[in-house]
Amino acid sequence: MPTKFTITETISNADWGSVDKTALRNILVQGLEEGAEGIREVIREVYAVIRGENLEDAPSQNWVMPHHEVRENGNVVLNRGGLIAAVQALAGARAEPNLTTEQKRTAARHLMRHYRQLELEPPESLKNAAGETASVQAVVSGEMAVNDVPLASWADLEALKAGDSNPMEVVVEIPAGKSKRGWNYTPEALQKIVGEVMSQGLPGFLGHQKPEDVDSQFPIPVTHWVGAKYENGKAYFRGVVDKAADDLKRWIKSKAVRTVSIFGIPKLQQSAGETNVVDYKPLSIDWTPLGRAGMDTAVVAIGEMDEIIGGEKMDWKELVKQLKQKIDAKEVSVAQVVGELDSELLKYKEIFGEISIAEEAKKAMEEKVAAEHEKLIDDAIKGKVSGEMAQALVKKMLNIPKDATKEQIAGEINKILQDDIIKEAIGKFYVDKPPIIGDEKQKQTSLRTKRQAI
Incomplete structure (x- = not known):
């Protein structure tokens, strides 16, 4: 019986059907009872999800969907066939798994991590179960002014821009249609994103979070999306660039950055060989480098408060006049x-x-x-x-x-x-010399001449 258990990066191609799952569980139960080093981490790695509150609660019933082998030396290795079998079990291949919605999501994310480890494309059933995030891109053109996009009722522009000597607003657009990965984003999906912004808003980050970090991390936003509308087959989103994001303002002005990507959880439907996004739960609208996967997007307007004084636009000549x-x-x-x-x-x-x-x-x-x-x-x-x-x-x-x-x-x-x-x-410097007259003047003149000759 190993006294130490270790999770390794090794991949096993052994026939999963020949792996004794009962013996596997018994080894881990004995290790748990004896307090072997690393045993708790190993149990949570070997099984996709633990149903009980504690590991000790009914292991034979609550430790479900194993997909690893445990070697005699205590090393734990991922079994490729076991991973596929676990995904099939989660999808209900044998029977609907007795899991809560949250447990299914936890199991799916665990298994998704292994697919990334193997650099394999996960099946759609696993993506959906994991609530896998997907991105939709958007670009900056010039057909929509900032004030043309309605402000959400919850948004307080004055508070968001407080203390910012150079505030900036932007509008990005995204059309309904196919993304670069071939998914068809329906108008209904885009309207759901618009509704989310108008009801509570969305943060904007520099790049997307890792899916596994979404539940536990909150990066500092660089943009606050405060308004949206859907019009003529396109969704428009209005954002305020945060006071602290001076670099982003410069990048947007210079057009070095001009695309965002809507990051969230899509609901997919297969129809006639096409993948349709029929619903979408957005998590953030993030600034991304050019050419990333997603929907074509564009920044359609940039509004800067230094162009607006007293509610009227003012050109630079008038600003110079006021400065003078x-x-x-x-x-x-x-x-x-x-x-x-x-x-x-x-x-x-x-x-x-x-x-x-x-x-x-x-x-x-x-x-x-x-x-x-x-x-x-x-x-x-x-x-x-x-x-x-x-x-x-x-x-x-x-x-x-x-x-x-x-x-x-x-x-x-x-x-x-x-x-x-x-x-x-x-x-x-104020002592005046007496005036020189007559012979004295001549002497002084001669003397001066003589000095010059010397």
């Missing part, structure tokens, strides 16, 4: 504007590729700010100090930031002029 008024009213300084532009220029470079234009604009703005700052200092000094030499001396002694105001500059000049040593030095 704020600068003139000293509500904001030119230096602050340049500082903001400096941090934003890299984004514009990435989006438009206009690197030289962006750099030239930045350079011109910096030169303008420097010239205005220099004039501000000169004007302040001239108002307090007479004489060019004295003014130059005071200017050299000033040490102020580039965004200093006129009042701050004046304050610094006052501090300099209050120093007795500095006042004495500056005072010497």
